[in-house]
Amino acid sequence: MFKIGEFSKLVQVPIPTLRYYDQVGLLKPVEVDGSTGYRYYAASQLPRLHRILALRGLGFSLEQIATVLAEGLTPEQMRGMLRLRHAQINQQLAEAQSQLVEVEVRLQQIEQEEQLSTYDVILKQVEPLLVALVRSILPNHSGCGPLFNEVYQALGPHAGKALGPKPGEDGQTLVLWYDTEFKETDVDGAAAFILRCHVPDSGRMHVYELPATMMATTVHHGSYNTIGAAHEAVIKWIEAKGLVWDKWETADGDAFGARIESYLTDPAEEPDPARWETEVAIRLAVKQ
Structure with missing residues (x-):
């Protein structure tokens, strides 16, 4: 048996706490010396104390713990509660x-x-783009990763000849954003690869030719977490110039988002986010 001080050190529970557990009937000592009042505990009480401490960690009150222990709690039930x-x-x-x-x-x-803005915004004539893309409603703006894998897998045997210029050996990638207002969740976006030649559609992957257009662009240096500042800088520049931005449309009438992000740096080749470069471009509306 252990005196209360020894037991306290063994289980790393303060003496006042052990005394309180005794007072409320949660963990009584196995013996109390009638002459000295010393409390003695046994190693056999450790499982009960471990359950008390675990249930406290789960947010149970002492009254609730007493009820649970009285009803019995198997080790498997305890493990399940702790895993949850x-x-x-x-x-x-x-x-x-x-x-x-x-x-x-x-x-x-x-x-x-x-x-003053550190972004240098310029007008850029973008030549027609042949892209293979998968569009989806994403949980947030960082949810495009799996879509790139889906596009690449859908390209299958055509990937070697069809993928566009670098960075990386897997071709130039970009994201198209379709929402006309900022949304934190349920974001409408598409992951795309620029192609050198036409390939057949496959599953959710579709191939489109985006017509030539004029875009306002800038380059964001750094992590994707702060890329919103680049979008904001381009939008402010467009408004200051009295211009308007609008969605892209193909000759067949398919509509696309006005904003694109082109990843100029492959994170797989450059692990330092501070050195990443991403072109942010917003399509300008064609004057009628």
């Missing part, structure tokens, strides 16, 4: 990390409001 709580905490951490990134981006935007 583990998954919940991981989800909370992921959400908190996402919120932290968003706060940092907003803070950076506010700090830059009084500074």
